Amino acid sequence: MASEHDASPLVGVLALQGDFLEHEAALHAHGVRTRQVRTAADLRALDGVVLPGGESTAMLTLLDVEGLWAPLGATLASGVPVFATCAGLILLAETVENPAQRSYALLPVTVVRNGYGRQLHSGTFALRSDVLPPGTTGTFIRAPRITAVGSGVDVLARRGDDPVLVQKGPLLAACFHPELQHEPHPVVARFCGMVREHLAAAAPRH
8 A cells, every 4th residue: 555655644535526626635634645536546555535525417427437437436345434525425325316316325325416405505504413523514515415324324413303424334424515614624534533543454563
C-alpha cells in the first residue's frame, strides 16, 4: 500500500462529477491525503474511498464511460472504509426510488431521490444524535431521503425523525453535505478515524 511509506492515510475521492474538490479539502483539514479517482488504476492502494455529492444519474453514466463501474464496486465491497454523501448514498443504497435506478446495493437502506424537495427546500438543519457533538448541523441540497433501514445498519443521526446518517461496518453514508460546512465537521472526523483504524489494523506487526 502507498500508505506503508507515509504516516497519513490515502483516500480515493471519486472525481467524475460533483463536489469532489470540497471533499478533498475537508479530508486534508483532517490530515488525510487524497487521490482523485477517474480510472481503475486510481483505485490501487487506497485506505478509503469517498463517493461525493453531485448527480447520481450523471455519475452512473460516467462510471460506464470510464469503465469504472465494476472496479469501483469491487473496491467498495473490499472492506475499506467508504464515506458516501448525497448522490454517493444513492449509489450505495440497496433500493433507489423516484425513479428507481441501479446502484451498488451494498448498504441495506431505501432512499428516495430528492426526498426533501428541490433547491427551494435546501438548507442547514439541526441533527439529533447520540454520537455527534451537541449542536451539530447538516447541509441538505436536493437531498435523498432514507425511508427504510435494513438489518445491521446503525442510525447515527436524524433530521426530525428521519435517519440522515447511517453506518454498516465500514460503510458510512449521509443524506447531507458535511464537506460543505466551513468548520471541520465531526462526520468527516469520524470517517477519518475509521480510515486510520483500518490502516492500523492492516499494518504488519513486528
